[in-house]
Amino acid sequence: MGRSSGVSSGASGGVSRVVEVSGIRLVYDVWGEPQAPPLVLLHALGEDARDWARTAEALAEQWRVYAVDLRGHGRSDWPGDYSLELMRDDLVGFLDALGLERVDLIGHSMGGIVAYLFAQEHPDRVGRLVLEDVPVPLPREAVPPNRPEGELGFDWDMVVAVRKQIDSPDPQWWDRLGRITAPTLAVAGGSTSHIPHERITEWPRRLPDARVVTIPAGHLIHAVEPDAFTEVVQTFLRTPPREERHPH
Template identity: 55%
Template sequence: MENALRTVQANGITLAYRTWGPDQAPDDAPPVVLLHCRGADSTDWDRIAGPLSAARRVYALDLRGHGRSDWPGTYTYESMRDDVLAFLTALGIERTDLVGHSLGGAAAYLLAQQHPECVRRLVLEDVPAPFPLDPPRPPAERPDGDLAFDWAMVLQTDEQRNTPDPVWWEHMGRITMPTLLIGGGATSLIPQDHIAVLADLLLDARLITIDAGHLVHETRPKEFLVAVEAFLGL
């Protein structure tokens, strides 16, 4: 059933995902993989995945610690990167267009650094650049009630966000595929000048701003789709 929740074993855990579009796309039309922001899950892409799937197979994951994927208790950006690689391998996807929002965008650019052969085109939506935060992000307070994500994931990713591995920055030059960066503008929680520095560093990058705040594809989906579809050649 289209858009039904599915699961796959990858990188030692169960990853949940949804999929849209034709089972067999043309050989020159690789699938599109969507990676959500922190605290969301694959349903976050519902309004985006449908239009993208007119000519492409589209996959949206629940990252580890989110939604119906496993909550293994260990949450690093690198483990999420490795999960995505293992997901592609498990499904037999050799090359994909990769779209990542915020946390998902960081996992996407780490994958593009380590395995550029797997990524044809890269879209980074309001993504944090790997700069240490000054001042550092203070410890977060857990909201009351049940959560749709593992609170340990928030604490661990905040720690890495405060002091990212310098290798993340040093390896940005390995990202050679065409890359579209979409900034959310002045009301975003992501420093927009950091995104601009990131765009300047990448070999083949273009930067646009959609004044929507951090949740660009949720707040202004039509404009997001126009930009992404043009970039991916849809």
């Protein structure tokens, strides 16, 4: 278990707080009423929780929204030890520290991988899952990342470690996709995204309850088309479970 404490005002009306999980400080922003149903947002590689500010503010009208700086990113600790599995385990500790037993989960790109790894290992803790421009875990051609000039808002060692896993996913990730029981929405960015469309349309073939919506905005869907992204997400999150839609 970790411990949570207040920090400061966050982005666009959110409140920034910190939680300690297994010796790692994770900073997160939170919006919405405490009694509202919980929704957790996980950012892409090289981003942080503040990337979600506009989306979170809109979703906070109905949900209690939590956006986390994953390890090696932004205001959270940069411990030097990185993997997508460690980020998944950090998410477990984060939810435990806040007393969140079951949440809806949205992940963009790398954050989507963390989200589906969590949903594989803890299917009972995910109500609904949204994967924003996230491909199924198949190998891809590895292009070594080039470090940008100047000071970075993330640990470059983290980028190197995580990119290796994204390029050559653990085969168990694929084998365990069937463990995901949450209704899943895969949002594709269309032809201008670097993610092959066929690797997103594969999700409904691999999961028991999944659908695909395309918003032709490229990889940064929620940033380029925030209103369209928010609308499809809200519609999905409000949709009753399949068993409620088709009573016996």
